[in-house]
Amino acid sequence: MFKPHKLAIIGLGHVGSAVLARAIACQLAAEIVCIDIKPEVAHGEALDAVHSLSCSYVPGIHVYSGGFEECRDADVIICDAGPSIVPGQKMDRLLLAKENIAVIREVMKKVTAYTREAVFIMITNPLDITTYVAATEFDYPAGRLFGTGTILETMRFKSILGKHFHVDASDVQGYMLGEHGNSAFPAWSTVSIGGVTLSQLDEFFDHEEDLNREKIAQEVVNTAYDVVMSKGWTNTGIAMGACRLAKAVLFDERCVMPVSMPLNGEYGLHHVALSMPSIIGRHGVEKRIPLPLAKDEEELMQKSAESIQAVLRGNGVIA
The missing domain is CATH 3.40.50.720 (NAD(P)-binding Rossmann-like Domain)
Incomplete structure (x- = not known):
């Protein structure tokens, strides 16, 4: 039935x-x-x-x-x-x-x-x-x-990059990974637009100034607090992100989005939940995709894990 x-x-x-x-x-x-x-x-x-x-x-x-x-x-x-x-x-x-x-x-x-x-x-x-x-x-x-993990940070990241290069944000590929919070980081090694990799973006797309990676990374994290301080809360972006994930489940899309789950050895990490790209379908997370990251990105993933684990230990969740 x-x-x-x-x-x-x-x-x-x-x-x-x-x-x-x-x-x-x-x-x-x-x-x-x-x-x-x-x-x-x-x-x-x-x-x-x-x-x-x-x-x-x-x-x-x-x-x-x-x-x-x-x-x-x-x-x-x-x-x-x-x-x-x-x-x-x-x-x-x-x-x-x-x-x-x-x-x-x-x-x-x-x-x-x-x-x-x-x-x-x-x-x-x-x-x-x-x-x-x-x-x-x-x-x-x-x-x-x-x-929902870093799906919201990723949406913000794509929006900022789209604005910088004067293209539709939905055409930007790339992820924010790690914690949903202050230690989230952009995985620059995953960034491309229309098949053009990060190192060639300036050559193909319009822009007024050079890409400042550190500034953009901080802008992605800070924008949440800008919204909170301006209107008192954040809700529209995360609601869209959550509904996007629900749609992927209900329609068995098997789309790839960064979500948070406990890690089981990915990047050598255990006893922590963090975001990495995952295939989302009818049964939820169908498969995790531990992307090969640049060395500095792996270090940022480790720092993000340490930040979360410190809170888990402080609250008696892990030993």
Whole structure:
């Protein structure tokens, strides 16, 4: 019997509500359930969304609020439970670790009471910390649970490079890797535009100034905090990234995007979750792609791992 796609969104704050709006606009799933620790918030977001569905652009989507039992037959779960960085705090996602580790452990207890079959996409920060906890402590099948990782940094990286060279950002190839946070780094060895490699970009594409790699790397990381300080939160970019990953799962696309999962020896690393390009399909992460990196990029991956592991140790997650 045909079963329409079902999406569960856990946490209906700024990001969760943006995920809901984007999922509806993209007609991502025929059924969307909103789940929040505050049932009235989930109810309000669902009800508000329902009022938009009489528009002919988004026919036939069933949106409603519910409890964790609604995860039992979900195809994809997107989780943004827990607080985020707010203006006035130090701009470092890792500072959220203690509080959000507890939040995610509670969420995972409730989700796994009903399913370990749904593909689970983590957004909650600090992303690599919460992903590691959720993926290693609750018997979730390998690959079915992963974090959005550096997909947002990669989107920002492509946007900045596209603007620099006056081309459509979607034509830029290249990845930000490592931590979703301050130690994320551009893998310059992966960058190309229209088949033109990094060393030849200046020759083929228009630009006003020389490419300053260090400046661009810092701009990618800092832009998140620029958004937070300007409007109080970030939600639009990450909502798009999460829905893009969900679409890859629901349509079994087998597309390649950088997501966060526990590493099992890639780059000699264990006991940490970090982002690297991965094939995303029906079962979640179908395959990891440990790209051969330049020596300095491997060193940056190691530093990123050390930053995450220090927080994991500090919170008793690893020894």
